[in-house]
Each structure stands twice: as C-alpha cells, then as structure tokens.
Amino acid sequence: MTDFSQLKGRRVLVTGSTGFKGSWLCAWLTDLGAEVTGLALPPKEDAPLYGQLRLADRIDQHFVDIRDYAAVAGLLERAAPEVIIHLAAQALVRRSYAEPMETFHTNVTGGINLLEAVRLTPSVRCLVFITSDKCYRNKEWEHGYHEDDVLGGPDPYSASKGAVELVFSGYQDSFFRARDGLIAATARAGNVIGGGDMAMDRIVPDCIRALRAGKPVVVRNPTATRPWQHVLEPLSGYLTLAVRQLADDDTAAGAWNFGPDPENVRPVQELAETAVGAWGAGEVRVQRDPDAPHEATLLMLDSTKAKQGLGWRPRWDFTSGITRTVDWYRAVDGGADPVDVTRRQIAEYDAA
16 A cells, blocks of 8 residues: 655645645545645635635645636746646536536647646656546447546547547656656546535535535436546546656556546436435436436446555445435534534544
C-alpha cells in the first residue's frame, strides 16, 4: 500500500479546490502535511463543502478562472508547485446540454491553459490530470473500458473530456516525455459519492435533499448503471500516482482508470434505495422523463492496470460507500464538526 506521508512538505497545487472532490482532496492533503495551493472559482451555493471544511484557513486559496491563461500561468509561476492535481471542470452531463460553450471552454480550453502553464513551469515534477470515465465512446458494453479504448462522447460533457484527453496526449508526446524530472498522467474515475456533495442533478445530493425534506426520492432513469465509488477511492488513486511520480517512476505516466470492482456497478434505483435504507426512512419513486437529454445507460471501467501497475485497489464496496456517505450527512446534520467527520472517514479508509 502506498505511503502517502511522502507528500508531507510538498508543494501541491489543486485546481478545482472549491468543488466536492477538490475539497475532500485538499482536506486529505493538508492532514498529510502538504503545502496546498488552491486554484478555483469561488464556491457556489451548491458547493458548501469548501466552507464546511474551513479550507480558507487551511490552504493558500486563489480564486482564478481556469479559462484565464495569464492568471493560471501567473499562479503557477508564483506558487512553484512540485505536484499538480487537476480537477477543475464543468462536471455535470445535463448542465452541458444547457451550457455547451461553457462546458467546452472550461474543460478543453481550461485544460489547455493548465498544460501550457505546466510546460513553462520548471518546478512541476508531477501532473495528475483528471478527466472522466465518460471520456470513452460509450458502446453500452457489459464489460469495463480499458485505457486504450476509443475516446469521445455524444453529449458536450463527454465530448469535452475525450477532447482534452487528446490534447493531453499531444502535450505528453511533444513536450512532457522529453522533459527530465516531469512525469504526467491522466486519470479516469467512476461516479463519485460522498458527504458534502450538494450539486444539482446528482443522485446522492438529490436523495439527501428529498430525505431532509421528508419527500420521496424521485429517480428519472432507474435502470441506468454507473461505476459508483466513494470519493476517497479515486482520490487515493490520484495520490498514489503523485507519490510514484515523485519517486521518478516513469511507469506512472500515461492513462489510468480508477473504478469500482464490477460487482459494485449498480443501477441508479438500487443506489437510491440503499441510501434510503441507510437514512432509516423515506421512499423511492420512479418518475421517468421522456424529454430528458441522452445519458449513458450502461457504463463501467476496467481498473486492472491500476491494480497491477500501482498496487491500488478499491477498499469500500457499494453498500459501504453509500452507508458512509449517508452517515456523513446524518452526523453533520446532528451537529458534528464536518472537519472531524471527514478526518474520521479518511482514517477509516486508510485502515481498510
């Protein structure tokens, strides 16, 4: 198992630091003793976790738009990071239909801005560039996608993630592989869940809002399967890559999948029912939307490469991940300190 304590004292830049995954990652890194710089837009109303974890007092946060190249490059020059973990994105499929230009600008242009700034910043030794499981051209296969499968997607979000993977490949082959002291990788994770996520049009936040209000959980696409995983699962993969890159391990370059084991790829309705069971009350109501935009029905990742090449493995199964997610909300609703609850769950994950 990877020793993440090697990140103590390292200068780490996290883009998307005010978002759900970014907030969990920054909390974990600060507790490891890393010197964390955050690059992100100010947190939105549906992204309260940054504030709940009091990250404004724990990291060096800079409110920068990833689409502003001069600002991105200037921050990299000043912060001189050794490690960069890139999470900044427009991350919602349904929103990408309503705001396609913003999605492409953020995910593709923003990715290009970061890659170009990395090219010109000699301090950077490690780059973990996060895209998505939806970067693959989804053929509704009943087996997981491998890192060398065809990229692309039918919606603006998926297409943007496939496109920026191609841009990354261009920078990797043209600049990064030939640069001594820099190792770069892309990482593709499944559908993450965890405490503190309140984004719109995500099933777990939708469940929590309904359960708090004493209303039924409405499911619009009950049979769609997703590679559900607790947020700590992919984050542990990203940190594993960073540690291996810091050790000058060239095999930590390239593309990597961090998804759940196949038996944990479950339908949306089962996730909602499991969340209701963990909450201890409530009901699930199926309400299909015939006018809903296209979303994939069957999707999973094959993480064999990460298991064999990095020694990474999923630690929490489907039920454990949902139970701990619901436990986080219940504890915080009951008055527990979100920082303490988050630390406890990270410790539980480390011990698994």
